[in-house]
Amino acid sequence: RKEVEQDPGPFNVPEGATVAFNCTYSNSASQSFFWYRQDCRKEPKLLMSVYSSGNEDGRFTAQLNRASQYISLLIRDSKLSDSATYLCVVNSAISGGGADGLTFGKGTHLIIQP
């Protein structure tokens, strides 16, 4: 099973619609969870962290379900500028030294249609 798994899409969604992405992770010891956004020719940028209690930032809502090892991102009232690749990212610290790094999913591709 892959460490972080996402539906690659693409999701073609009309402007104004609500869209939801899901992500599953395999390491139950994972500690931190994030959604990143990646635009054409740019490096991924942090969109928001994900907490068990759920968190909201404007039109974006993220949710974590530790029991099911499942993360979600909801985008309401989608805009053309939301077209991007959304990367589910999990931080699973490595014991015994080494860089404490992030594991990226392969991304969900979202295209907002006018």
Add this chain to the structure above:
Amino acid sequence: NAGVTQTPKFRILKIGQSMTLQCTQDMNHNYMYWYRQDPGMGLKLIYYSVGAGITDKGEVPNGYNVSRSTTEDFPLRLELAAPSQTSVYFCDCRPLYCVSGYGYTFGSGTRLTVV
């Protein structure tokens, strides 16, 4: 399609040693990138390539070299490893006609420790 394959997944180097991080893609994408990701920091671009035979420096190129002799391969070379190069390295590739929301593929990462 394997997508982007990075090797090795983990490596420990001694100061002054050299090594090559391999990145191979089977999607015939023109653009390839190397990033490093440090704890608490965002991804930083090391080098990138827009096609075979063409490479350019990114934000943090010092201490690294790259080559792009084929479309498929974009190896990253560390000549004299330093502790500051302890990081997680990601390779990424994208198609020539980049449309927001489609077509990118990240590698699984290489965790490098320099001691």
